[in-house]
Amino acid sequence: MPVLPELAAVLAAASARTRPEPPGGGPVLREAARGYWDRRGLHGAAGGIAAAPGAQPLLLALIGAHGGDVLMPRPCPAAWMPQARLLGRPAYHVPTPAECGGIPDPYALLETVRRVRAEGGRPKLLLLSVVDDPTATVAPPELVREACEAAVDEGLHIISDETWRDTVHRPRDTVLLSPAEMCPDDVTVIADLSGALVPAAWPVAVARFPETPRAAVRHARTLDILTALGALVAGPVAHAAAHALGEPDSVRDRIRRAAALQTDVAAAAHRAVLGSGALARPPQAGRHLYADLGPLRSRLADLGVTDSMELEEYLTDRLGAPAPGGHRFGDELGALRVRLGTGPLLGATPQQQTESLAAAKPLELPHVARALDDFAAVFAELR
Numbered sequence: 001m002p003v004l005p006e007l008a009a010v011l012a013a014a015s016a017r018t019r020p021e022p023p024g025g026g027p028v029l030r031e032a033a034r035g036y037w038d039r040r041g042l043h044g045a046a047g048g049i050a051a052a053p054g055a056q057p058l059l060l061a062l063i064g065a066h067g068g069d070v071l072m073p074r075p076c077p078a079a080w081m082p083q084a085r086l087l088g089r090p091a092y093h094v095p096t097p098a099e100c101g102g103i104p105d106p107y108a109l110l111e112t113v114r115r116v117r118a119e120g121g122r123p124k125l126l127l128l129s130v131v132d133d134p135t136a137t138v139a140p141p142e143l144v145r146e147a148c149e150a151a152v153d154e155g156l157h158i159i160s161d162e163t164w165r166d167t168v169h170r171p172r173d174t175v176l177l178s179p180a181e182m183c184p185d186d187v188t189v190i191a192d193l194s195g196a197l198v199p200a201a202w203p204v205a206v207a208r209f210p211e212t213p214r215a216a217v218r219h220a221r222t223l224d225i226l227t228a229l230g231a232l233v234a235g236p237v238a239h240a241a242a243h244a245l246g247e248p249d250s251v252r253d254r255i256r257r258a259a260a261l262q263t264d265v266a267a268a269a270h271r272a273v274l275g276s277g278a279l280a281r282p283p284q285a286g287r288h289l290y291a292d293l294g295p296l297r298s299r300l301a302d303l304g305v306t307d308s309m310e311l312e313e314y315l316t317d318r319l320g321a322p323a324p325g326g327h328r329f330g331d332e333l334g335a336l337r338v339r340l341g342t343g344p345l346l347g348a349t350p351q352q353q354t355e356s357l358a359a360a361k362p363l364e365l366p367h368v369a370r371a372l373d374d375f376a377a378v379f380a381e382l383r
Helices: 005-013 027-038 055-065 080-086 106-118 141-153 213-229 235-245 249-275 294-302 308-319 350-358 366-380
Strands: 049-052 069-074 091-095 123-128 157-161 187-192 205-208 288-292 337-341
Touching (some): 027 205, 069 080, 249 288, 308 337, 308 366
Parallel strands (some): 069 123
Antiparallel strands (some): 187 205
C-alpha cells in the first residue's frame, strides 16, 4: 500500500533527528505502545514495553532472554525456526487443528512436551499467533484458551505474535481473544507494526511484557540483548511509529479501508484456488492465503513439480510474484503447500493501489479485474 501522507509528513518532520532511540525504545514510543494495547484491553505500564527495529531482532532477543527449548505450531512464520536455531535452541513443531493455524492443537502440545521431556529436553517457550501468518486464519477463542491453559499448566511461557490483529477482514463478525487476556502473567505479546500501521520499509516492532517480577528480569535481559545487537529504532521512524500507534483518524481509516479491500480481493483469490481443485482455508486476515495443491499432485508432476520448492519456483514464475513454498513455514517438503500474496492483485503502481483503496467495488476496477483473471488462469491450467 502507498505510504499514508500524514505518516510521511510526520517522518519528514523528524528527519533531522540524528540519534537513535535508546535500547528498547524511548518514552514517547513506549507510551504510545502502552496506549495502543490499553485500548485493546491489555493494560500495563510503559516500563513493560520494549521496541526494536523490526520483529526479527525483537523475537531473537525475546527467545534469548528465556531459557530452554522452543515450541511452535506447524506451519508458522518463516523467521521463527531460524531464530531459535541461530541461538542454538532446540525447537519443535506442533501440529495445528483443522479449523485454523497459528495455535497448536492442545492435545498435540501436551504430547510433544512430554515426549521432549522424556528425551531429556527442557521445553520452556511456546510461540503462537492468534491471527496467523501464514494461514491467514483467526483462532477461535475456545481453542486459544485450551492451548494456553495446556501450555501454562506445563510451565511454558507464551510469546503471542499479534502482528496481524488489525488486519482482520470482518472485525464485527470475528471474535479475537489475545492469550494475554486469559493468562496475563504468562504471556508476552509482540507486534510488527508493518502488519497494519507503518510501511514495511520503516522497521519497528514492539513487545509487551507481563507485570511480574520474573517478566521484569526477562525485560532487562531483552534490553541487554538488543543493546549487544545494536538493534535500536531510528529516531525518525520511532516518531512516526508513535504517531501511528496513537491511531489518529487517518490511520484508523486506512486500516479499515485496507481490511475491507482485502476482504473482497482475498475472497476472490480463494475462489480461484478452490476452482482449480486445490484446498485452502478461507482467509480471515492479512494479505495472503495458504493453499494446499496436494489434490493436483498428478497434474503438477506432469509439469515437473513434485515438492514445495519446485511449486514455489513454478508459481513464482507463472504469477510474476513471490509464492513461497510451505517448506519455508515448517511444512514438509513433500507437501504441495504455498503462501499466495494478495498485494500484487491491488495494482502495480501507487496510483492504482490508492484507487483500489478508495473504490466501493474494487473487483470492478480494470486493473484489479485483470490481475484476478490472470491469477485465476494460472490455477485453471492445473485442473
